Amino acid sequence: MADLGLVAADLVVGLMLGCVFAVIAHGLNVIWGVTKVVNVAHGEFIMLGAYGAYYLNLYLGFNPLLSVPVDAAIGIGVGFLFYFGLLHRELRGKETITRESEMVTLVATFGLSLILSNVALAIFKGDAVGIRWAPETLALGPVGVPLGGLYVAISSVAIIAISDLFLSRTYLGNAIRAYSQDIGAAQLMGINPTRIAAIATAIGFGLTMAGGALLTVWLPVGITPLIGSTYAPISFVIVVLGGPGKMWGSLLGGLTLGILIDVLPAFGISTSIAVAVAFLILIPVLLFAREGILR
Amino acid sequence: MLQLDHIDAGYGPVQVLGSVSLAAQEGSITVIVGPNGAGKSTILKVITGLVRPTGGHVVFQERDITALPAHDRPALGIASCPEGRRLFPLLTAETNLRLGAYTPRGRNAADATMEYVYRLFPRLRERAGVKAGRLSGGEQQMVGIGRALMAKPSILILDEPSLGLAPKLVSEIFAKIQELRKGGLTVLMVEQNAYAALRIADFGYVMQNGQVVRSGPTKDLLDLEALRRDYFATG
Ligand SMILES: Nc1ncnc2c1ncn2[C@@H]1O[C@H](COP(=O)(O)OP(=O)(O)O)[C@@H](O)[C@H]1O
Numbered sequence: 001m002a003d004l005g006l007v008a009a010d011l012v013v014g015l016m017l018g019c020v021f022a023v024i025a026h027g028l029n030v031i032w033g034v035t036k037v038v039n040v041a042h043g044e045f046i047m048l049g050a051y052g053a054y055y056l057n058l059y060l061g062f063n064p065l066l067s068v069p070v071d072a073a074i075g076i077g078v079g080f081l082f083y084f085g086l087l088h089r090e091l092r093g094k095e096t097i098t099r100e101s102e103m104v105t106l107v108a109t110f111g112l113s114l115i116l117s118n119v120a121l122a123i124f125k126g127d128a129v130g131i132r133w134a135p136e137t138l139a140l141g142p143v144g145v146p147l148g149g150l151y152v153a154i155s156s157v158a159i160i161a162i163s164d165l166f167l168s169r170t171y172l173g174n175a176i177r178a179y180s181q182d183i184g185a186a187q188l189m190g191i192n193p194t195r196i197a198a199i200a201t202a203i204g205f206g207l208t209m210a211g212g213a214l215l216t217v218w219l220p221v222g223i224t225p226l227i228g229s230t231y232a233p234i235s236f237v238i239v240v241l242g243g244p245g246k247m248w249g250s251l252l253g254g255l256t257l258g259i260l261i262d263v264l265p266a267f268g269i270s271t272s273i274a275v276a277v278a279f280l281i282l283i284p285v286l287l288f289a290r291e292g293i294l295r
Numbered sequence: 296m297l298q299l300d301h302i303d304a305g306y307g308p309v310q311v312l313g314s315v316s317l318a319a320q321e322g323s324i325t326v327i328v329g330p331n332g333a334g335k336s337t338i339l340k341v342i343t344g345l346v347r348p349t350g351g352h353v354v355f356q357e358r359d360i361t362a363l364p365a366h367d368r369p370a371l372g373i374a375s376c377p378e379g380r381r382l383f384p385l386l387t388a389e390t391n392l393r394l395g396a397y398t399p400r401g402r403n404a405a406d407a408t409m410e411y412v413y414r415l416f417p418r419l420r421e422r423a424g425v426k427a428g429r430l431s432g433g434e435q436q437m438v439g440i441g442r443a444l445m446a447k448p449s450i451l452i453l454d455e456p457s458l459g460l461a462p463k464l465v466s467e468i469f470a471k472i473q474e475l476r477k478g479g480l481t482v483l484m485v486e487q488n489a490y491a492a493l494r495i496a497d498f499g500y501v502m503q504n505g506q507v508v509r510s511g512p513t514k515d516l517l518d519l520e521a522l523r524r525d526y527f528a529t530g
Pocket residue numbers: 306309311329330331332333334335336337338
């Protein structure tokens with residue numbers, strides 16, 4: 001039987017890690033929920049976000065939190081390029097996204113994923129790098145809470161809260177939600193569909209890359225060109241679990257996965273099996289609660 | 296105020312409208328009636344820009360808007376409650392209304408117009424926080440009309456405002472439409488409920504198979520025998 005103190009510590013770490021997962025998944029969720037495009041290259045942009053934070057630390061001494069706005073800004077720029085370079089041709093002028101367009105964007109993002117991961121391997125090499133930041137711990141009874149992880153978790157929740165406020169309280173945010181529900185009706189409100197799809201894609205990339213920066217606090221020696229292949233599947237599980245397009249669903253899904261991935265190993269279950277368990281959870285969710293676990 | 300000039304339009308290879316011309320005069324209620332499938336909704340989609348005509352011109356306030364994208368039309372003062380209402384089902388009634396005021400024209404007056412809409416449809420004030428998808432048919436109709444009003448339009452386009460409503464609610468909605476016209480709004484609507492619609496309108500068009508077969512001041516169209524012939528004629 002696992003030591004209870006260790007499980008408690010893992011639970012705390014799992015919750016903090018889950019907050020970061022939520023931001024990363026949220027990036028995928030916004031693009032998926034609004035443009036209906038499943039970004040297969042999602043993991044590569046997480047990886048680029050992590051390397052962004054690494055180099056900002058290496059050359060400018062930025063800690064991961066300082067890198068978040070820089071990575072987000074880069075992500076937003078990349079998102080606009082991605083939209084106008086890849087998606088616009090498929091989405092422009094359409095009131096509903098056809099199966100055919102879905103396939104085209106799937107293949108296009110898959111191609112991009114291959115290119116990016118291979119270019120990253122060539123440039124960054126296979127060696128793991130990392131940022132050492134705020135390694136002190138806060139004693140919470142018997143549980144030591146790593147401070148870096150705590151700051152990052154708080155920032156993650158703040159990012160989700162801000163994006164929720166943006167989407168529910170501003171004209172632009174509501175226009176994004178309207179577009180995701182009915183493109184033609186959104187146009188009747190005077191909403192320019194191209195502008196909305198481009199902005200949503202940019203926000204999604206900003207979140208994804210910012211999430212990559214946040215993640216580095218949990219990868220003190222673990223940033224490699226391949227981390228995308230670990231965190232992208234986790235993001236997909238979270239989005240489906242939380243419900244596509246649902247903000248707080250991402251957070252709930254993220255926390256669930258964070259706990260699973262961090263606590264199960266304490267019971268002698270390997271991390272890869274923990275991820276497999278997460279995928280198993282998807283089956284009943286897809287069968288019985290297609291809109292996610294939040295109503 | 297609004298003219299359609301020899302409009303041809305359809306969906307892909309299917310031609311629906313053949314050389315349709317019609318006009319809506321400022322400050323009046325114009326109604327288009329006709330059997331199911333006649334092309335009434337398609338005309339409205341041409342006006343709001345959701346369907347691009349293959350021939351002819353749409354002119355609004357002396358400006359040719361035939362090629363203007365749908366999302367640029369509300370800013371000119373064209374607002375609609377389309378076929379099937381097309382509310383945003385996961386957004387609340389109030390957010391649906393707010394989105395109606397998306398253009399600067401609507402947004403600058405949004406709070407005042409919202410109050411106006413709530414006074415027009417008091418029921419909506421009570422239902423403001425409910426997701427549109429969970430509202431009753433009548434409430435959805437009110438949100439649809441209210442959302443169009445939020446744009447501060449100079450012409451209000453309505454597709455079958457009485458569809459699926461109880462008779463009492465139908466006369467209530469029609470009374471509201473008359474009230475709006477008294478306030479100076481131009482209204483162009485499509486109705487299945489021909490007799491009731493012609494009674495409140497000033498000018499009417501009768502459509503069949505994608506063409507206008509009769510038109511005139513509504514008092515001339517209210518001949519029941521002729522209407523029946525228009526509806527049941529086979530060709
Ligand atoms: N989205 C569409 N795609 C293809 N055909 C359509 C579409 N909408 C309507 N139609 C066809 O166009 C014709 C006219 O439809 P519509 O304008 O909706 O008529 P009405 O509003 O008078 O009932 C009908 O034959 C209908 O089947």
